[in-house]
Amino acid sequence: MATEKGQKVVWFQAAGCTGCSISLMNSSYPDLVNLLLDELVPGKGITLLFHATLMGPTGRPALELLDRVPREAAGQYVLVVEGALPTGHENFGRVGEVPMAARAAELARKAIAVVAMGSCASYGGIPAGAPNPAGCIGMGELLRQEGIGVPVINVPGCPPHPRWFVETLVTVLARGLPAPEELDDAGRLRNVYSGLIHEHCPRRPDFDVARFAPYFGEQGCLYELGCRGPFTNAACPEHAWNGGVNWCIRAGHPCIGCTEPDFPDRFSPFFRKLSLEEELMTYRRQG
Amino acid sequence: MSRLVIDPITRIEGHLKVEIQVEDGAITEARCTGALYRGLEEILRGRHPLDAQRITTRICGVCPLAHSTAASLCLDDALGLSPPRGGQLLRNLIYGANYLHNHVLHFYHLALPDYLPAGALPGALSPGTDEDRRFSQQEANRLAGHYLEALAVRRKAQELVALFGGKMPHDMAIVPGGVTYRPTLGEVAAFRFRLKEIMGFIETSYIPDLLLLAERYHDYFGLGQVGKLLAYGCFPLEGERLFPAGVVLGGELVPFDPGEIREGFAHSWYSGDGPQPPWAEEAPPAPDKAGGYSWIKAPRYRGEPCEVGPAARAAVGLRAGTPEFRELAQDILREADVPPDALSSAMGRHLARGMETLFIARAMESWLSQLDLSAPVATEYRIPQEGRGQGLAEAPRGAVGHWIEIKGRVIAHYQVIAPTTWNASPRDEAGKPGPIEQALAGTPVSGDGVLEAGRIVRSFDPCLACAIQ
Numbered sequence: 186m187a188t189e190k191g192q193k194v195v196w197f198q199a200a201g202c203t204g205c206s207i208s209l210m211n212s213s214y215p216d217l218v219n220l221l222l223d224e225l226v227p228g229k230g231i232t233l234l235f236h237a238t239l240m241g242p243t244g245r246p247a248l249e250l251l252d253r254v255p256r257e258a259a260g261q262y263v264l265v266v267e268g269a270l271p272t273g274h275e276n277f278g279r280v281g282e283v284p285m286a287a288r289a290a291e292l293a294r295k296a297i298a299v300v301a302m303g304s305c306a307s308y309g310g311i312p313a314g315a316p317n318p319a320g321c322i323g324m325g326e327l328l329r330q331e332g333i334g335v336p337v338i339n340v341p342g343c344p345p346h347p348r349w350f351v352e353t354l355v356t357v358l359a360r361g362l363p364a365p366e367e368l369d370d371a372g373r374l375r376n377v378y379s380g381l382i383h384e385h386c387p388r389r390p391d392f393d394v395a396r397f398a399p400y401f402g403e404q405g406c407l408y409e410l411g412c413r414g415p416f417t418n419a420a421c422p423e424h425a426w427n428g429g430v431n432w433c434i435r436a437g438h439p440c441i442g443c444t445e446p447d448f449p450d451r452f453s454p455f456f457r458k459l460s461l462e463e464e465l466m467t468y469r470r471q472g
Numbered sequence: 473m474s475r476l477v478i479d480p481i482t483r484i485e486g487h488l489k490v491e492i493q494v495e496d497g498a499i500t501e502a503r504c505t506g507a508l509y510r511g512l513e514e515i516l517r518g519r520h521p522l523d524a525q526r527i528t529t530r531i532c533g534v535c536p537l538a539h540s541t542a543a544s545l546c547l548d549d550a551l552g553l554s555p556p557r558g559g560q561l562l563r564n565l566i567y568g569a570n571y572l573h574n575h576v577l578h579f580y581h582l583a584l585p586d587y588l589p590a591g592a593l594p595g596a597l598s599p600g601t602d603e604d605r606r607f608s609q610q611e612a613n614r615l616a617g618h619y620l621e622a623l624a625v626r627r628k629a630q631e632l633v634a635l636f637g638g639k640m641p642h643d644m645a646i647v648p649g650g651v652t653y654r655p656t657l658g659e660v661a662a663f664r665f666r667l668k669e670i671m672g673f674i675e676t677s678y679i680p681d682l683l684l685l686a687e688r689y690h691d692y693f694g695l696g697q698v699g700k701l702l703a704y705g706c707f708p709l710e711g712e713r714l715f716p717a718g719v720v721l722g723g724e725l726v727p728f729d730p731g732e733i734r735e736g737f738a739h740s741w742y743s744g745d746g747p748q749p750p751w752a753e754e755a756p757p758a759p760d761k762a763g764g765y766s767w768i769k770a771p772r773y774r775g776e777p778c779e780v781g782p783a784a785r786a787a788v789g790l791r792a793g794t795p796e797f798r799e800l801a802q803d804i805l806r807e808a809d810v811p812p813d814a815l816s817s818a819m820g821r822h823l824a825r826g827m828e829t830l831f832i833a834r835a836m837e838s839w840l841s842q843l844d845l846s847a848p849v850a851t852e853y854r855i856p857q858e859g860r861g862q863g864l865a866e867a868p869r870g871a872v873g874h875w876i877e878i879k880g881r882v883i884a885h886y887q888v889i890a891p892t893t894w895n896a897s898p899r900d901e902a903g904k905p906g907p908i909e910q911a912l913a914g915t916p917v918s919g920d921g922v923l924e925a926g927r928i929v930r931s932f933d934p935c936l937a938c939a940i941q
Binding site for chain 1: 477478479480481482483484485486487489507508509510511512514515519520522523526527530531532533534536581582585590593594595596597598599600601620623624626627630631633634635636637638639640641642644645647649650651652653654659662741757759760848849850852922926937
């Protein structure tokens with residue numbers, strides 16, 4: 186059992202859908218029990234202090250745990266945030282009467298580091314789609330606005346593949362906080378978000394000979410149906426999803442770019458083929 | 473008299489605060505506050521209609537299929553599409569798999585810790601109190617073991633969704649007109665063997681564990697009752713539905729008419745005059761509104777707050793369902809030694825959830841054997857200049873509805889009323905409390921009321937991300 190000397194982790198949920206937690210619960214090797222109880226790298230595991238979906242205590246005892254952490258475990262815990270932070274009005278999101286954004290900032294201020302789990306916590310995600318009714322932002326932006334210098338590691342995806350979180354977690358446990366050059370421009374670990382989906386797509390041979398699927402459920406590259414694989418950094422083709430059984434493009438659905446900053450607006454409407462100009466602009470932006 | 477705030481209610485989806493008044497050993501009044509507003513309906517306005525398929529799926533990570541299904545039905549309706557039989561079978565199989573994940577997760581990981589002794593589960597998972605624990609040490613050990621086993625079972629159920637649906641959470645393959653994927657024979661076999669394993673767990677662990685819980689806590693069949701029940705029905709196939717639609721008012725089954733649904737906002741943080749029909753609803757957020765206490769709106773059927781969910785599906789199913797459902801439901805009711813009208817209760821909801829898990833898993837075996845992998849799975853779509861659509865389905869936690877209005881080939885209006893919008897709704901224009909508020913009022917409590925309130929609230933399997941989009 187690694188729980189006694191495990192790295193303390195607080196999992197805080199804000200403007201999200203719990204999909205990132207459910208995705209992590211889909212992890213196998215290590216599975217959730219391994220993650221909670223076992224050494225993940227030699228001599229190191231985690232001790233989960235707070236996770237509202239899974240924890241036993243409810244109401245005041247649960248809230249007191251959350252209130253005590255920044256005081257009693259300052260500088261000792263990693264904060265994982267799931268969901269965006271509503272900043273448009275303090276009543277848009279509260280946990281224990283306190284606005285979520287204020288609570289997230291308070292927890293982050295005393296953390297060793299913040300792991301932004303999912304595209305909402307990383308960049309705002311779906312709730313930040315125009316016109317962003319609740320003023321949702323990601324943790325990086327929140328900490329910039331609050332002048333909090335704690336490092337943030339983004340693990341985007343809607344939701345992220347559990348492996349991307351596990352890779353990020355064990356990298357930090359084994360080697361400590363990443364150096365700035367280990368993160369890409371979007372704040373993701375380069376070794377986890379290491380290439381465009383298009384580069385490893387099994388339908389790439391279809392693209393190369395311009396054999397495009399005319400409709401859902403048909404053979405061929407999905408580019409003309411709106412696929413954003415050429416612009417999306419994610420290891421979906423390599424890992425596939427849910428124990429490797431399938432993933433979006435294999436299932437005949439165009440990639441919608443859910444790991445990228447400015448998802449969903451950059452890629453909406455999802456089922457519209459991008460023009461050549463847009464494509465070139467995107468390539469240029471990414472250098 | 474004491475006033476107690478329970479915030480956060482943990483082991484549910486999302487952000488719910490419940491306030492109870494306790495007087496002379498009973499809860500006299502309760503208020504439910506949905507504490508998060510995102511505004512996804514507003515985000516949909518002006519977008520391409522098909523974006524609703526992908527964006528509404530992301531309303532909820534526990535039951536994305538509730539929304540991908542309702543959205544696809546809503547868009548099918550607006551675009552005039554009728555999925556081919558193969559597409560419908562695959563939709564049902566994908567959706568059914570979401571139920572298996574949801575109900576196993578809910579029973580073992582969200583609800584059961586309310587009944588297990590402190591220390592039965594490791595670390596932060598450990599139940600917060602030892603109050604009113606009735607299992608023997610041996611039983612508690614067995615249930616805790618099944619808690620851990622169920623983590624893998626629900627993961628396998630998510631693999632079922634992904635096999636035909638692409639990935640999970642946030643399935644991708646359901647689209648207007650059908651599905652995007654025709655699985656291979658090998659994948660059908662992979663599906664069948666996972667389903668068989670899950671079925672084994674349901675039959676040999678889930679149902680017996682549920683019946684043990686129902687026996688030890690038989691008094692909870694008398695707590696948390698609501699009584700007015702509503703189901704939209706779901707799992708269509710060739711004009712029939714596995715779960716029929718209906719309303720049970722005063723013990724009588726009444727035909728369901730979607731035109732009778734209205735949403736009010738008297739105590740919700742929205743402006744606008746209520747109650748309004750979903751197709752024409754205009755209710756901008758008003759976070760400072762006096763008298764408001766929740767982001768959840770107050771949907772009503774003919775002015776009545778209705779409970780939705782497994783108890784409603786079972787109540788309607790017992791009166792109008794398939795012979796297979798009625799037989800299974802009656803068997804389980806007999807084993808639990810309760811009458812059908814005990815379904816709308818803190819323990820009855822668990823029982824209804826368990827019986828339908830078994831029923832759906834059996835239906836999935838049948839659908840799987842009917843798959844024809846050479847048949848088309850989708851029809852082509854064209855976006856009309858103008859159009860209206862309605863998509864009604866059953867999420868694991870109850871009736872879910874999507875409504876769309878298309879103007880100029882974009883979304884002019886999109887409305888979602890989710891199960892927890894019904895169940896956790898606040899008081900309405902007429903001052904009638906929502907179903908969970910009703911279920912809590914009158915409950916006798918042994919201590920401060922947190923224990924009983926937690927058990928009753930969780931029996932509804934609330935999902936706040938769905939309740940307020």
